[in-house]
Every structure is written in C-alpha cells, then in structure tokens.
Amino acid sequence: MSVGVSIIVNEDGTMEILQDNKGRPIREKGESLISIPSNYTVVDIETTGFDPRYDEIIEVGALKIREGKIIDQFESLIQPDGYYLYDDDGNESFYYVDEFITELTGITNEMLSKAPTLEKVLPRFIEFINDDILLGHNVHFDINFLYDVLMEHLDYKLSNDMVDLLRLSRKVFPDFKNHKLETISINLGVDNSNAHRSLRDCEITYQCFSKLSEHLKANNIIIEDLFKRKYSSGSGKHLDLRTIEAENEDFDEEHLLFNAYCTFTGKLEKMERKDAAQIVVNLGGHCLNSVTKKTNFLILGNFDYNATVKDGKSSKLKKAEQLILNGQDLKILSEDVFYDLVMEKSY
DNA sequence: CTACCTCGAGCTCA
DNA sequence: CTCGAGGTAG
Numbered sequence: 001m002s003v004g005v006s007i008i009v010n011e012d013g014t015m016e017i018l019q020d021n022k023g024r025p026i027r028e029k030g031e032s033l034i035s036i037p038s039n040y041t042v043v044d045i046e047t048t049g050f051d052p053r054y055d056e057i058i059e060v061g062a063l064k065i066r067e068g069k070i071i072d073q074f075e076s077l078i079q080p081d082g083y084y085l086y087d088d089d090g091n092e093s094f095y096y097v098d099e100f101i102t103e104l105t106g107i108t109n110e111m112l113s114k115a116p117t118l119e120k121v122l123p124r125f126i127e128f129i130n131d132d133i134l135l136g137h138n139v140h141f142d143i144n145f146l147y148d149v150l151m152e153h154l155d156y157k158l159s160n161d162m163v164d165l166l167r168l169s170r171k172v173f174p175d176f177k178n179h180k181l182e183t184i185s186i187n188l189g190v191d192n193s194n195a196h197r198s199l200r201d202c203e204i205t206y207q208c209f210s211k212l213s214e215h216l217k218a219n220n221i222i223i224e225d226l227f228k229r230k231y232s233s234g235s236g237k238h239l240d241l242r243t244i245e246a247e248n249e250d251f252d253e254e255h256l257l258f259n260a261y262c263t264f265t266g267k268l269e270k271m272e273r274k275d276a277a278q279i280v281v282n283l284g285g286h287c288l289n290s291v292t293k294k295t296n297f298l299i300l301g302n303f304d305y306n307a308t309v310k311d312g313k314s315s316k317l318k319k320a321e322q323l324i325l326n327g328q329d330l331k332i333l334s335e336d337v338f339y340d341l342v343m344e345k346s347y
Numbered sequence: 348c349t350a351c352c353t354c355g356a357g358c359t360c361a
Numbered sequence: 362c363t364c365g366a367g368g369t370a371g
Contacts, residue, residue: 045360058361100361104361137359141361142360166358166359180359
C-alpha cells in the first residue's frame with residue numbers, strides 16, 4: 001500500500017507537507033541521538049511546573065562545549081506572566097512563583113520582578129545555541145517548553161537534535177537504583193551542590209556526561225552497540241522453547257503430556273511461558289515455538305490486549321483449528337485446564 | 348531471518 | 362517518553 005506525500009493547504013494558499021512519500025511524519029522537533037558528541041550545547045531550564053501548557057519558564061541556562069571543554073555560557077532569569085491570589089479578606093497579591101518553586105530553586109518573586117521577559121531573552125538564546133546538538137537530562141522536558149515559547153514568540157521551529165543523558169544513563173548504568181540527575185551525579189562522583197539553578201544544572205549534566213563518556217572509552221564500549229536491539233522473535237535473545245531440557249529423568253509414561261508436543265499462545269496469567277514450558281518438558285513432553293503438524297496441545301493465554309488479534313483468535317489458534325479440521329491429533333487447552341492437566345501426576 | 352507493529356510497565360523533568 | 366515482550370508478514 002502506498003501512502004504518498006500528505007499536504008495541507010492553509011487559508012492563505014500556502015502549503016505544508018505533513019508526511020513524506022514513505023508515510024513518515026516530517027519531524028518538527030529534532031531527533032534524540034544515541035551518540036557521544038564532543039561539540040554540543042548543554043541546556044537546562046527552571047519552570048513553575050511540569051506542564052508546558054500551563055507552566056512557565058523562569059530561567060534558562062546553557063553551556064557551549066567544544067572538543068569536550070566548556071568555552072562559553074549563557075544564563076538568564078525570565079519574568080513569567082505571573083498570577084493573582086486573593087486571601088480570605090479579598091486582598092489581592094501578585095506572584096510569579098509559588099513557595100514550592102522558590103524553595104526548590106531559590107528563585108524568588110523579588111528576583112523575577114527585575115528579570116527580562118521571554119521576548120528579550122529568546123533571540124539571544126537562539127543565537128547562543130545556534131544549530132548545536134542539545135544535551136540535557138530528560139532533555140525532552142526542556143525542549144518541549146522551549147519549542148512552544150519559540151514557536152509562540154518568534155515563530156521559530158526548534159529542530160536541533162538532542163542527546164538525553166537520562167536515556168544514555170539507563171543503558172550504560174543499568175544497575176543504578178534510579179536515574180535522577182542527583183543519583184547519577186552521586187554514583188559518578190560528581191559534585192551536585194547548589195543544584196536546581198539552570199546554569200549549575202548544566203554543569204552537573206556536563207560533568208556526568210563527561211564521566212559517562214570516559215566510562216565508555218575506558219571499557220571500549222560503543223554506545224550505539226548498547227542500543228542495538230535484538231528482536232525478541234528469532235533465535236537471538238528469545239528463548240527457543242525447543243531447547244528446554246528436562247530437570248528430572250523418570251517420566252510417567254501414562255501422563256497425557258508424555259511425548260506430546262505443546263505450543264503456547266498469548267500471555268499466561270499465572271506463570272511465565274518458559275516456566276510452563278519447563279513443566280511440560282519435566283513431564284516428558286516437548287515444546288514448540290509455533291503451531292506445526294507435530295503440535296498436540298495448544299495452550300491459550302490471554303491475547304485480549306493484543307490489537308493485532310482481530311476476532312479474539314491469535315494466528316496460532318486459527319492455524320490450530322484448521323489443523324484439527326484436517327484430522328490432526330491436536331487439543332486446545334485453556335490455561336486453567338492446562339494447570340489441571342499438569343497437576344495430575346498420572347491418569 | 349528481517350522488519351515492523353502494539354501494548355503495558357516504569358519513570359523523569361519543576 | 363522509552364523499552365521489552367510478544368506477535369505478524371514476507
């Protein structure tokens with residue numbers, strides 16, 4: 001099926017391409033890169049909350065890195081729109097930030113009352129980051145805010161590619177108990193004092209990224225290799241049920257599963273598929289990864305959740321029903337019936 | 348075997 | 362958002 005280029009025509013007659021000729025959306029934001037650049041700009045912002053739709057930027061910071069060294073920095077508070085609150089007596093007060101944010105960042109209403117607005121700061125910020133790769137910790141958080149305000153105030157599409165320290169850290173240091181910036185800095189021996197101001201957080205992020213980079217180099221790890229995913233199907237990382245060996249030697253030759261070939265479909269509720277397969281093998285049976293002409297039992301788990309399953313029947317189930325019609329010795333078992341069967345020591 | 352799809356779990360940012 | 366598990370098509 002060909003998709004074709006998708007185009008919308010605006011009221012003024014201009015056109016915008018929504019997707020390319022392979023059906024892929026034209027990306028407006030940059031790409032999240034799996035790489036270790038030596039030239040990039042670290043970015044961090046402080047905001048009044050988590051949601052770009054309701055919350056505002058109150059500070060931006062950036063560090064320009066060339067050949068792994070800091071060569072320039074950018075920092076500015078930003079005065080947000082603010083809001084009014086009324087006490088019980090109806091007296092109104094004006095605020096830029098609430099107590100929680102002031103406590104967290106140290107940024108006060110007083111400081112913001114003297115700060116420049118986005119209109120002043122954004123053009124200088126754009127000039128500073130230019131078209132650099134942007135490094136950040138959970139960098140999408142910052143990009144989402146920055147993208148929206150740049151579009152709103154300057155009609156500017158922020159399309160710089162990004163490198164996310166959070167994403168890299170999860171892969172490179174999977175044993176960390178979590179991957180908050182604080183945790184990463186502690187584990188890597190990076191000083192994280194005075195955190196939660198944007199320029200300071202840029203420094204901490206930069207130093208953690210440098211440590212991560214050194215770790216990869218010292219251990220001859222190519223970052224791209226860590227992200228190469230083996231598909232779960234096939235003989236890669238996926239467990240081939242046929243290779244499971246029995247853990248015992250004596251079998252009850254009267255058991256229905258003795259020498260029988262079993263196939264599983266769907267997700268089992270009460271145990272993992274490989275454990276169920278082990279039970280089959282321990283009873284003297286065999287397991288298969290798919291329904292074949294050898295299959296004697298098909299054990300059904302749940303596949304309600306799988307949208308590729310149209311009418312509640314997986315492809316394995318459909319194939320099994322067809323084989324039964326063709327006279328194959330094949331029985332379809334629900335998960336519960338399967339457990340009843342394996343619990344019976346003999347018949 | 349390769350390529351792609353879908354869902355749920357778990358998580359980080361101020 | 363990202364990733365792994367499980368599944369489909371050729």
